[in-house]
Amino acid sequence: MRIYVSGLYSGGNPQPGVGIVRSLRQGFPDAQIVGVEYSNRVAGIHWNELDDLWIQRPWDELDLDRYADRVREALDAGGLWISGSDLEAMWLASVFPDGHPNLLAPPTGALKRIAKPAVEAHDGLPVAIPTYVSTDLPDWELHAFCRAHNWRVWLKGPYYDAARVPGWDVFMAARSALTKVWATDKLFLQAHVSGYEESVMLCAYKGELLGCVSMRKRDVTAEGKTWAGDISEVDPEFEKPLRRIVRELNWTGGGELEMVRDAAGKLWLLEMNPRFPAWVHGATIGGHNLPALLVQGATGVKARPAERQAHEFTRVVLEVPVRPEFPLPALPEPFAGAVGHSMKHPSGLPSLAERLHKADAEMIEIVEGEPSEKEADGKPHIPEMYLTDIGGMELEKVQTPEFLFLGKTAEGLFKRAADRAHRLSTNEVQVVSGYSIKTNPDERLIRLALENSFYGECISLAEAQKAIDVGFRADQIILNGPGKWWPEGMMPKERMHAVFCDSVADLDRCVAAIEAGEMSSKHVGVRIRTPNVTSRFGIPLDSPETFTKLVEAVKRLPTDSAFGIHFHMASSNIGVAGWWHLFESMLKWCKAIESLTGRTIEILDMGGGWFPDDWHSDDESKFAKAVETVRAMLPNVRQIVSEPGKAMAQPSMALAMRILEIQEHEEDYVEAVVDASIAELPMHAFQPHRILRQCGETGALQPLGRGKTHLMGRLCMEHDIVAANVSLPEGTRAGDMLIFCDAGGYDRSMSYVFGRG
Amino acid sequence: MYLEEAEARVETRPEERTQARPPLPSDRWQEFPHSAFSHHGEACCEIARQWVLAMDYAQLNGGELTSGPRWIRAKYKWGPSPWPMHWCEVVKRKVIDCGAHAALANEAFRARGLTSFPAQLVQRYSEAATEQWQGKWQEEDVSCHWLDGEHIYHEATALLVGDDEVKIWDGSAGSWVNARQQGSGYGSLIAVRIFAEGQYGGGDGLRWGERRLKPGVWNQIAG
Numbered sequence: 001m002r003i004y005v006s007g008l009y010s011g012g013n014p015q016p017g018v019g020i021v022r023s024l025r026q027g028f029p030d031a032q033i034v035g036v037e038y039s040n041r042v043a044g045i046h047w048n049e050l051d052d053l054w055i056q057r058p059w060d061e062l063d064l065d066r067y068a069d070r071v072r073e074a075l076d077a078g079g080l081w082i083s084g085s086d087l088e089a090m091w092l093a094s095v096f097p098d099g100h101p102n103l104l105a106p107p108t109g110a111l112k113r114i115a116k117p118a119v120e121a122h123d124g125l126p127v128a129i130p131t132y133v134s135t136d137l138p139d140w141e142l143h144a145f146c147r148a149h150n151w152r153v154w155l156k157g158p159y160y161d162a163a164r165v166p167g168w169d170v171f172m173a174a175r176s177a178l179t180k181v182w183a184t185d186k187l188f189l190q191a192h193v194s195g196y197e198e199s200v201m202l203c204a205y206k207g208e209l210l211g212c213v214s215m216r217k218r219d220v221t222a223e224g225k226t227w228a229g230d231i232s233e234v235d236p237e238f239e240k241p242l243r244r245i246v247r248e249l250n251w252t253g254g255g256e257l258e259m260v261r262d263a264a265g266k267l268w269l270l271e272m273n274p275r276f277p278a279w280v281h282g283a284t285i286g287g288h289n290l291p292a293l294l295v296q297g298a299t300g301v302k303a304r305p306a307e308r309q310a311h312e313f314t315r316v317v318l319e320v321p322v323r324p325e326f327p328l329p330a331l332p333e334p335f336a337g338a339v340g341h342s343m344k345h346p347s348g349l350p351s352l353a354e355r356l357h358k359a360d361a362e363m364i365e366i367v368e369g370e371p372s373e374k375e376a377d378g379k380p381h382i383p384e385m386y387l388t389d390i391g392g393m394e395l396e397k398v399q400t401p402e403f404l405f406l407g408k409t410a411e412g413l414f415k416r417a418a419d420r421a422h423r424l425s426t427n428e429v430q431v432v433s434g435y436s437i438k439t440n441p442d443e444r445l446i447r448l449a450l451e452n453s454f455y456g457e458c459i460s461l462a463e464a465q466k467a468i469d470v471g472f473r474a475d476q477i478i479l480n481g482p483g484k485w486w487p488e489g490m491m492p493k494e495r496m497h498a499v500f501c502d503s504v505a506d507l508d509r510c511v512a513a514i515e516a517g518e519m520s521s522k523h524v525g526v527r528i529r530t531p532n533v534t535s536r537f538g539i540p541l542d543s544p545e546t547f548t549k550l551v552e553a554v555k556r557l558p559t560d561s562a563f564g565i566h567f568h569m570a571s572s573n574i575g576v577a578g579w580w581h582l583f584e585s586m587l588k589w590c591k592a593i594e595s596l597t598g599r600t601i602e603i604l605d606m607g608g609g610w611f612p613d614d615w616h617s618d619d620e621s622k623f624a625k626a627v628e629t630v631r632a633m634l635p636n637v638r639q640i641v642s643e644p645g646k647a648m649a650q651p652s653m654a655l656a657m658r659i660l661e662i663q664e665h666e667e668d669y670v671e672a673v674v675d676a677s678i679a680e681l682p683m684h685a686f687q688p689h690r691i692l693r694q695c696g697e698t699g700a701l702q703p704l705g706r707g708k709t710h711l712m713g714r715l716c717m718e719h720d721i722v723a724a725n726v727s728l729p730e731g732t733r734a735g736d737m738l739i740f741c742d743a744g745g746y747d748r749s750m751s752y753v754f755g756r757g
Numbered sequence: 758m759y760l761e762e763a764e765a766r767v768e769t770r771p772e773e774r775t776q777a778r779p780p781l782p783s784d785r786w787q788e789f790p791h792s793a794f795s796h797h798g799e800a801c802c803e804i805a806r807q808w809v810l811a812m813d814y815a816q817l818n819g820g821e822l823t824s825g826p827r828w829i830r831a832k833y834k835w836g837p838s839p840w841p842m843h844w845c846e847v848v849k850r851k852v853i854d855c856g857a858h859a860a861l862a863n864e865a866f867r868a869r870g871l872t873s874f875p876a877q878l879v880q881r882y883s884e885a886a887t888e889q890w891q892g893k894w895q896e897e898d899v900s901c902h903w904l905d906g907e908h909i910y911h912e913a914t915a916l917l918v919g920d921d922e923v924k925i926w927d928g929s930a931g932s933w934v935n936a937r938q939q940g941s942g943y944g945s946l947i948a949v950r951i952f953a954e955g956q957y958g959g960g961d962g963l964r965w966g967e968r969r970l971k972p973g974v975w976n977q978i979a980g
Contacts (some may be wrong), residue, residue, distance in 0.1 A: 001837075004806075122765075194824075532815045532816050532818060541811070541812070542812075544849065551800075582815075584814070585814050585815040585817075588810070588811045588814050588815075589815075592810075594810070596800065596803065
């Protein structure tokens, strides 16, 4: 019996080949086992239980047709083939579309039905698939997905590789890297599931499940790969549908379902691999020798029974002698001036991936799980009101770069917020909105806030004065933040609506100022710092000592002012669900403060930093429920001030710029220099912008999709790239105008003068 | 219950009491109560208690309510701590023992609206390990009643996750006790007692993995 086994890579993220060989040797001591590899750098070729080696040239130089002939000859001669590599299994399936009795790997049809991330074939198993989206979607949608999942998301490649993307800048860098390695932009974003990883390994021959076994990870590497585990029988509730699925897929070969069990006990399927897992021999130690079972099933030759040595296994690091016929290759020279050696993928797997998906692009089509009605060319949907506003402007007269005020859009946003606040108000609790002046202190926006019954949320006396200058009364001002005493001498003489103290020292200063008649406010309260979410603002709660100080400080507040609490955390940073958890957590702290200080909370000011789409969502139920929750937990609250932050300002302005020059490079890569820069778009790394190009001939506004163009700012600064990977419409030329929407928040207020002489 | 009283309940000659069967490691702690905090009845303890409960919810970070409160172990290292302990004392310590970890976890689970019970464990380590722990506890002048040869007394928290199913949270380890344990090697669970009231499992007890655990009595897991 001659058995070919591939996938012998034995680094920190090993392939299963060596484990398969060890298990086969145990089941068939006399079998001739041939190791197949595509690089002599792969350590597993030196494993002493291999009888022979068949070392091929790396995939990037291998003549696949010629190699396919050799494989066919080996199989026709009676050799069995167990693939230890997903991509090799895919290639073999393409070579043998109808299978081969000696090829112990799944057929193409089965591979397509287990493709990540949908794993279409999982139907019937007691598992769920973590939510995901294809990166074909516009950046605007991808950013929304990340926010919705609290930035606990993974960017995954079509075959291997995953990068955690805790922020937009990391996402863009990871997307660029993965696209380059795997030569495809068919990536997907998937929500993280927190829990314990476990797997089910199986083997089958021609659709008959021969065996399966369950493994829980008990120790993991830094990459999260199995280092130790325990072995047990598969739950019958799992095995029954698995047997049916294997039959439907006409599965042959090894396989693995990788899963996570969350804290509630729910199983989530991450992927199904068309090969044995690297821990395969751990199961053999546990008495489940699936590679031997597979060979037995395929040949009818009885394997030596697997004896259970233990129900748990672990890995150790072993040094083994190098085979003299395959001496170690030279270590590649580090790139000049670079750090470390580039050692990834010695067998050229990314190259095989590229060749495979050129041959069959459908193989890596990402089947959409989440509703994905959007176009797949990366072009964002542009709100009709934006187009109306911009379309009504005389763009040819705009001296670029210049911010465009989208008046109707802004009016709509403020009115909508005011209407919502009115709808959410009850006889007991009034809901009002606060306009955070720092997000954009443009007078037109401050005026809209005033006209729509917003309060003015100010972080300095200069901002308070600006609000008063526009028309706010002092009793419509809410003052908070650590800089509320700056600039000196500008404290309103009249009574303000609310003052929130940012620290115990600030509180003592406020108390003294109130007692001295230098400050007056209807409500005086504290801002509390978000525990477990890094923040520099507010009074900390992170230890019993600081909490005690807060309790004592609140008791010092004047009793002739009503008491209130303020908390603020940007939901766009921590995610929407994360923000709502924080909200509930904060109410618990408020309740504790009430009971410990004896002061009842009458005003609650909560924000902020909402991404416009999240805030202006049609779904009001969360907000309505929040009001009910406040009422239930803090029955003395009379007013809730909702501070949406940039949700009001961001959509209200766009940045117009003109293309100065277009530079065409190799492989369709284009650099277009524009007359704007990161000085006008300081948020470019933190959020996507929907971009329009005005057609130079027709004046039509066209959204930009994804492509190979980088928009370079006018500054002589290396990092001045205002947008990457966009596509300029056909006919775009120097002088054409580009309009970056969604630039009315911190892009506008934090823009700075730079490179203007 | 205070320590002196509790220590008096440690069975020192179990062989005299249970002559009908071979002595079990858990016999030594047959009458030993689980740990609970005292409360001064004043603001000092109430602030501490409310801080723990609010902080626990904050630390959930949007995760499942049934997640183990890892943050408690991260904030308070495991080691000797004197009893009795008041709420206002436990939060000020940097090091607490398993009884304090378990009591804090129990309070946290309950404040989340879950049902949880104090759990006592007997584990096997080795004479070398218990000798080390004995030295450390003696240095702090804290009772070593929890050490007995190669066995130790340990405390945990049982969390009800179904009608009659529990998971056992080892607050000092920051992990769930392995319900699929086989054998009785180093670090293994020898016996467990859960202080639950009620007829769980139709009188068969609480389900823990494949086992049923009778409440209020020592259940032998391994020899």
